[in-house]
Structures are given as structure tokens and as C-alpha cells.
Amino acid sequence: MADYDSTIPAFAVAATAARETRPPITRRGDFRRFWRETREELASVAPNPRLGVAVTSAEGARITPVKFASLDNCDIQGFLLTCEANRAPVTGAPVAGATHPGAPVGAPVSRPASTARPVVITTHGYNSQCNPVLEARHTVACNADLFCFDVRGFGLSRRACDLHPEGYILTGATDPRRSILRGAVGDYVRAAEVARLLGSGSGGVVFHGRSFGGALALAAQAVSQMADFLAVAVPTFGWAFGRRHLVKEGSGKEINDYLERHPSHEEAVMETMSYFDTVNVADRIGCRSIVGVGRRDNVVPAATVYAITNHMSPPPEIVELPVSHSDDPDERHWTGFDDRWTAEVATLRSSHQYSS
Template sequence: MAQFDLPLSRLVSYRPPREEPDDFDEFWRATLAEQDERHPLEVSFDPVDTGLVQVLTEDVTFTGFGGQPVKGWFHRPAGAQPGLGVVVQFVGYNGGRGLAHETTLLAQAGYAVLVMDNRGQGGGKHLVGDTGDSFVTGPAVTGFITQGIDSPETYYYRRHFTDAVRAVRAARQHRLVDADRVLTCGASQGGALSLAAAALGGPVRGAVVDVPFLTHVRHATEITDAAPYSELVRYLGARRDRVEAAFRTLSYFDGVNLAARVGARGLFSVGLLDTICPPSAVYAAYNHYAGPKEMVVYPYNGHEHGQAYQDVEHLRFVREVLGAP
């Protein structure tokens, strides 16, 4: 696969106008306030035996959108004392929280990690899930990007982004966590959730946003036919009368608009061969990101981006942002 998008010399300055509704901030303020009023956050942390001795894990359950319980894992170093910095980690499309031992790298480095399950996902080939979604409504193409897309109020990612905000709040409630030392992290859909949690959930120290999904969405559908954006293309190919209404809904969830509201330090990554989350869509969010930021570029990689090499960047960034464990 050759590079198909803009050359890097143009990507670094690619900053398209934001397609943002006038009531963006009010929509999210009202959404989160309504959920707080109707479904106050409750969190439980229950120890589980994973077979590991240097990392301890707790099974997390917290109140998500609509009062629905959302699962997660909370990992921490064995023998940790109060004052831990915590990374809230979000998972990619069709994935779930996985098995408990699969997401312990940052806990091995001395930090706490809360891994949020994805509602309704986790039935694919990687990272199994344990959280359902009780609010599916309306016609949709198989997948999640078109679920409830007729309005922002019914859209799947309204629920999912609210869960992400609450995951950060849940992590802050653990007895060993320093509530002021919080960082969000994720790749692809997880990158979208990382942006959403950092933008909507109160101040965090930093955000890791690897190859983010749901950014510059209309543009992405015009230059790639890869899933998941192809799900949206198929839906709009059938629902020709709903094109503008769908993109209006998506504007409340587009990472370009969320990025403009994050003042924390950011670490992004991009694969210049990525047909799933095209480089220009990634750079659109990066160049609108309001906080201090850095981009790691993988010229000969696609959506897998840096993998273990990017893990090294994560370890560096977390230490710089949260301080030594």
C-alpha cells in the first residue's frame, strides 16, 4: 500500500474549518448534567485473581449512561501506596476490556490503569467485552457508527462518550489514586474516547490520541472505503435523504471539535499508510488541538501505527506528564 493521502509536508499544516453546531457546548453540558441528576455515579472495585503477583487487578463496575452498569479493569502495582497517577485507557472499535492480564503494561511501569469496556462491543476477534447496550434504536448498518444517527440525542456515541467521561471520574474515586494526576489514552476509537473524556470530563494532565477515529468524519468518508467509515457510506448510500442530518449529528462527536476544547498536553500518532483513519483526518484533529502537543509519525505503517514502538512513547509521555510513579 502506497501513501494515498496528502504528503507530510502538507499534512503538518492541514487545518480545515470546523463544522461545529452552535449548541455544541450546551448539548454536552445538558447531556452530562441530565445523567448526573438521573443516574448518580456509583463505582465498585472488586479484587480478582489474575495469576499475576507484581500487578494487582480489580474488576470495576460503574454507572454509565442511562444508569447502565459499565465494566472495566483497574490495574495497579502490588504494594502501591496512595498518590498513584492513573491512566484511563479506552479500547478500539469492536473491542472490549479483554482478559485482565492483557492491559497491564503501564501498571508494570508503576502507574494505575483503568481500562473501560465498550458498551455493546467486544464480540469481535480481539479483546472480549462484558458490557451490553440497552438503548439501541432505529435502522442502522451492522456496526456502531450509524446506530441512532438520526439525531444526536439517540446516537450511540452520546452514550459511549458519556461512559468515557464517567470512567475518568470512576478512576479518580479509587482510594489509591491522586485525583489530580490523571491522563487519558487510546487508539482508533479509543483515541476518539480519549479526546472526548479529556474535552468533556474536567481537567486532566494529558491525553494520548493514537490514530484517532471519528475525526474530520465527512472528509474521511470521501477518501477511504475501509471500515468502519464504509458503514457510514453504506448507510448514506441507502438513506439518501439523511445525508446532511447524519453529518449534523456527527458534528457533536467529531474529534476535530473536541480537540479544540482540550488544553492538556497531547501525544498523537499517525500512520501515513492508514486507510482506516486517514492521515489528513488525524492531522485535522491534531492541528485543532488546543493544548501543547506532539505527533509521532510512522511513514511506512498503516492503522497499526507504532505498536510496541508507540508503547515506548507512551511510557515516556506518561512519566513526563504524571511524574515518576
């Protein structure tokens, strides 16, 4: 008999266990009311989009800066990317129904069916900001418009609100209504509304994000039902209890370190995080989706992603890759994930058309 090792490698056992992770949903009794009231508060704020000077990327994408108002009247910086220069809003031009205080979101500009394209809404990871020049490659790859934005407290939206000195996620961490994550989800929903208001999305709406951005995409879809397709890579905030034990870096470590210093705050912080636990919104996605998972990840462990996907409805397409949130050479395989979701977007044609 040939020599061989029949022992199942530890990493294989761990991977199998991670894929089977399905913790219980832990929605608080007022969970639905919390998000309904959040949407109502957001709707009471006029989006008031203000357009900057447009430029054209090397790929030929037209990049138009767009500043807009979000929850709590925070000013958020975004960028609308379009493939054709004549599809971009005229620089500095007023936007009908949204350029004066109190104006409603209103109906977006209509386009002929022959020019209808999807729009991809996307944002950045934790402690980062969006890069519209890099995002232009996705715009060209999937023949879609793209709207990216800096979440409140980050990048060009840094001045939108004050932050906790010990970490972004700790801002308002003992009260869900004061949590910065509530505003961040509102920013994502508002970005989608503004993109539609500016005439994008007549061929469908796609929510996209990686890590922190992926979590916001999931939550925004659950509370708004605006997307026709969802593409997220290693979405965070799933399974708050598990994150306390599995996470070694990133926002989860900030929470763990904070609770080591302030153990009396544990109940309040964990209750707050339950409102933003992406497991608790997973069964409300309501559209086709693709989710990327990294088998080795100290920031968003695979088990915390499978905790989300095993509750998602409808079930997502899952792409499992060797590693994420690292400088490992195997990170290169994530280009395949990008190719997969952009190919899906390129064929997307929503059955609905927005009327003028």
C-alpha cells in the same frame, strides 16, 4: 552527473499534504449546550461501583473488576489495575459515598503523597473490547494505576444498550441525543470519575486510547478537563466531511455504505456526526498531549488525524509512523509510541492532590 530520479514520490507529496490539513471547525450553535446538558445528565446518575474478585497478572498487577453506572443508567464493565496488591480496593467492599442509589460521585480515597501515582484511563478500538491482562504491561511500564473499560455495546458492556443491525455507529445516527457516541463519551468520563472515586489518580490523570478509544479520550477531555496528560494513537471521527471521501474501512465505511442505501438521511447523519467530530473539540483539550499518526491507514487516514492535531490547543507532540490499522510488519514501530507515552506518564506528578 550520476543517474538519479528527481521525481518526488507520490506518497511523499500525499504525506506533506496530509500534514497541512486544517479544515474549518463546524460546531453547531447548540454544541456547548449539548455537551453541558450531557454532563448534567451524567452527573444525575449515581456511579454505584460494584467490585468483583481481584486477580494478579503475570507482571504483578492487581486486576479488580469494577461494574459501574453511566449515562442513561447503563451498566458498564471496567477493570482497575494497580501495581501493589495492597493498593487495590478490597474485593467486594463497599465504596464510601457511592454504593447506594442516589449517592454522588464524592471525593476519592486520599493517599499519602509518597504513594501518589497517576492513573491511566483507557478503552478499546472499534468492534473490540479491553483486555486487562494485556493492559497490565502499561501499568507496570509507567508505574501507574490503570482503569480500562468496555464501552456500551461492546465486550462485557454489550448488553448495556440495543445496537443498529447494520453497524454500531449507526445506532441513533440521525439524532445526536440518541447517538450511541454520546453515551460512549459519557462512559469515558464516568470511568475517570470512578477511578478517582476508588482512590486512583492522586498523582495525576492520563486519558489514553487508540482509534475509537482515542476519539473518546479526546472528546472526554474536551468536555471534562479531567486529564493532566493525553496520549492517543490514530484518533478517529476527525473531519467528518473528509472521512466521507478518504475512509475505506471501519466505522467510516459503515456510514458511507449506509448513506449509499439511504441518501435521504445524509443531512441528518452528517449533522449528528458534527457533534462527535473530534476536530470540533480539538481546541478545548487544555493539557499536554502526544498523538500517533499512521502515514498509511485505510481506517483513520493521516489527513483526518492532522485535521485534529492542527487545531489542538496546546499543540501536541506528534509521532508519525509508517502504517496503522493493518497487518503490515511495520506495525511493530508502534511499540516505540507506547514506550514514549508510558515514559512520559512515569514522570508525571500532578501539582494537585485530591483531598479526602
